[in-house]
Amino acid sequence: MTEVQTSPAAAPAAAGLSPGTGTRRSARVKEAATGWLFALPFTVLLIAFLLLPMAYAFKISLYRSTLIEGEVFAWFDNYRQAIDDPLVREGVVRVLIFGLLQTPVMIGIALVAALLIDAATSRFSRFFRLAAFVPYAVPVVIGTLMWGFLYSDSIGPFAWTGIDFTSSGTVLASLGNIVTWQWAGYNMIVLYAALQGLPRETYESARIDGATEVQIALRIKTPMISSALVLATLFTIMGTLQFFTEPLILQPLNPGAITQHYTPNVYAYNQAFSFQQYNYSAAISFLLGAVVFIGSYIFLFATRKRSALR
Amino acid sequence: MTFRKGSVAAHVVMGLLAIYFLLPFWWLVVAATKDNTGLFQSASLWFSDFHLIDNLRILFEQDGGVYVTWLRNSAFYAVVSGVGATVISALAGYAFAKLRFPGRNALFALLLGLIMVPATALVLPTYLLMSQANLVDTIWAVILPSLLNPFGVYLLRVYVHDSIPDEMLEAARIDGAGEFRVFTSVALPAMKPALVTVLLFSMVASWNNFFLPLVMLSDDQLYPLTVGLRAWYMSAIMGNGGAATFSVIVTGALVAIVPLIAAFLMLQRYWRGGLTIGSVK
Numbered sequence: 001m002t003e004v005q006t007s008p009a010a011a012p013a014a015a016g017l018s019p020g021t022g023t024r025r026s027a028r029v030k031e032a033a034t035g036w037l038f039a040l041p042f043t044v045l046l047i048a049f050l051l052l053p054m055a056y057a058f059k060i061s062l063y064r065s066t067l068i069e070g071e072v073f074a075w076f077d078n079y080r081q082a083i084d085d086p087l088v089r090e091g092v093v094r095v096l097i098f099g100l101l102q103t104p105v106m107i108g109i110a111l112v113a114a115l116l117i118d119a120a121t122s123r124f125s126r127f128f129r130l131a132a133f134v135p136y137a138v139p140v141v142i143g144t145l146m147w148g149f150l151y152s153d154s155i156g157p158f159a160w161t162g163i164d165f166t167s168s169g170t171v172l173a174s175l176g177n178i179v180t181w182q183w184a185g186y187n188m189i190v191l192y193a194a195l196q197g198l199p200r201e202t203y204e205s206a207r208i209d210g211a212t213e214v215q216i217a218l219r220i221k222t223p224m225i226s227s228a229l230v231l232a233t234l235f236t237i238m239g240t241l242q243f244f245t246e247p248l249i250l251q252p253l254n255p256g257a258i259t260q261h262y263t264p265n266v267y268a269y270n271q272a273f274s275f276q277q278y279n280y281s282a283a284i285s286f287l288l289g290a291v292v293f294i295g296s297y298i299f300l301f302a303t304r305k306r307s308a309l310r
Numbered sequence: 311m312t313f314r315k316g317s318v319a320a321h322v323v324m325g326l327l328a329i330y331f332l333l334p335f336w337w338l339v340v341a342a343t344k345d346n347t348g349l350f351q352s353a354s355l356w357f358s359d360f361h362l363i364d365n366l367r368i369l370f371e372q373d374g375g376v377y378v379t380w381l382r383n384s385a386f387y388a389v390v391s392g393v394g395a396t397v398i399s400a401l402a403g404y405a406f407a408k409l410r411f412p413g414r415n416a417l418f419a420l421l422l423g424l425i426m427v428p429a430t431a432l433v434l435p436t437y438l439l440m441s442q443a444n445l446v447d448t449i450w451a452v453i454l455p456s457l458l459n460p461f462g463v464y465l466l467r468v469y470v471h472d473s474i475p476d477e478m479l480e481a482a483r484i485d486g487a488g489e490f491r492v493f494t495s496v497a498l499p500a501m502k503p504a505l506v507t508v509l510l511f512s513m514v515a516s517w518n519n520f521f522l523p524l525v526m527l528s529d530d531q532l533y534p535l536t537v538g539l540r541a542w543y544m545s546a547i548m549g550n551g552g553a554a555t556f557s558v559i560v561t562g563a564l565v566a567i568v569p570l571i572a573a574f575l576m577l578q579r580y581w582r583g584g585l586t587i588g589s590v591k
Contacts, residue, residue: 027483043417130575141520
């Protein structure tokens with residue numbers, strides 16, 4: 001941009017100014033202009049695809065579409081309806097149950113795997129690290145399609161067990177397995193990175209005192225990575241609240257079990273794109289987004305003190 | 311690690327978990343070598359007659375060769391969104407870290423405040439706004455929102471702040487380089503490892519994207535692989551006439567993940583680098 005710029009050292013002398021006023025100011029102006037120019041594309045995108053959609057969703061969520069009068073301002077009627085809607089409640093309860101059961105299982109597997117690859121340095125443990133992480137590289141859609149086939153009672157390898165993986169009683173667990181398969185390795189790497197950052201001396205002395213590897217792993221290493229564990233748990237819970245792709249893909253396998261309102265996001269999607277209820281859908285989306293957003297910050301704030309202890 | 315008792319137990323646990331993580335891949339590879347009859351009639355975890363070549367041919371001919379279009383679309387969206395998002399994030403991250411301009415702190419605080427806004431909540435209003443701008447069902451509806459990467463900006467800001475000393479930039483300025491020149495010839499080369507990570511993550515995010523293109527696109531010639539394969543899967547389950555068979559969908563899924571696995575294995579270092587920066591800071 002500013003290719004022709006006089007050297008700051010030479011300019012004041014030539015202009016006869018006291019050193020470092022005029023040019024320093026013009027350098028500051030140039031720096032500020034460049035700063036704005038560099039930040040501009042990002043700022044435009046932030047406004048256009050984050051702030052504006054948020055504001056727009058909030059705006060239309062305050063209106064109702066009626067046959068006679070068209071769009072009518074309705075204050076918080078849509079929100080009241082959403083909170084009272086048994087189908088929304090059912091979806092919320094379902095994702096909460098899902099989060100409470102699936103999150104500890106997945107974070108548990110990720111923690112065990114991370115502790116194992118941190119302690120073992122064999123060639124197999126390096127292979128294992130890759131194997132656990134590979135599912136993360138697969139698009140969620142394709143991972144879900146693969147498991148959809150694996151669950152099949154006609155072409156899947158588990159057909160001999162006679163278990164119906166997509167019945168209304170089992171489908172939540174089947175979905176939980178897909179999420180666990182896809183994200184356990186990702187969380188393992190996050191936790192492993194935290195373990196690698198620990199000072200080795202701390203558990204060297206425990207080892208000299210006769211602590212076993214298992215004791216070191218559970219009593220020393222795990223507490224020391226508590227902040228990483230908390231973060232991984234947080235992101236998992238926020239993900240499960242927004243649960244969408246997996247149930248949507250598997251829906252045709254058993255529409256009676258995976259309903260149109262299976263999760264709040266699936267419900268909002270169907271309200272908008274199957275029933276054209278954009279205002280109501282915006283209210284559900286906005287409510288869900290606000291819960292996730294506020295929840296993240298409360299969670300981060302509440303755990304800040306504890307994780308700062310490490 | 312020698313053959314201590316604990317080590318054996320550790321390896322048994324790792325072995326069992328590895329089977330769990332790899333079994334679906336094994337099944338996919340085996341299944342892609344079978345024709346539709348073989349898929350239903352042979353043992354599902356072992357090979358029977360070899361039909362991979364036939365499956366690939368049918369895959370690329372199904373519905374007038376639309377799979378190739380999807381493959382090309384996915385690659386196009388990933389490259390354009392990935393490169394675009396990286397360039398935009400690099401400019402902004404550098405500006406936030408090294409250039410003083412009025413409003414910088416407020417803007418960065420806004421970014422940090424919004425980084426937790428869930429993307430799924432934005433899809434519907436973005437769709438409605440896009441339809442008012444007549445951009446629905448065009449490539450822009452998929453590409454433009456993907457250019458925004460607040461986390462990439464944050465990551466690059468942290469990286470530039472920690473790894474490029476002010477003196478280095480000052481020296482270039484004293485040598486007479488303009489601000490843009492300082493950025494391109496001093497800062498950018500020093501940012502390379504972080505740039506590769508951001509590029510990789512934005513490209514993969516775009517390749518894997520499903521909700522946004524699902525909502526934005528109705529013309530199947532514009533679909534990325536994720537939306538296209540899901541459409542085939544729906545038709546196959548519903549048993550629509552002329553629908554792609556399961557063997558074609560299975561082969562399509564395999565072809566879709568091969569480039570990702572290859573990129574993943576070759577660029578492991580950068581994957582882990584990105585996750586580490588994201589988790590520790």
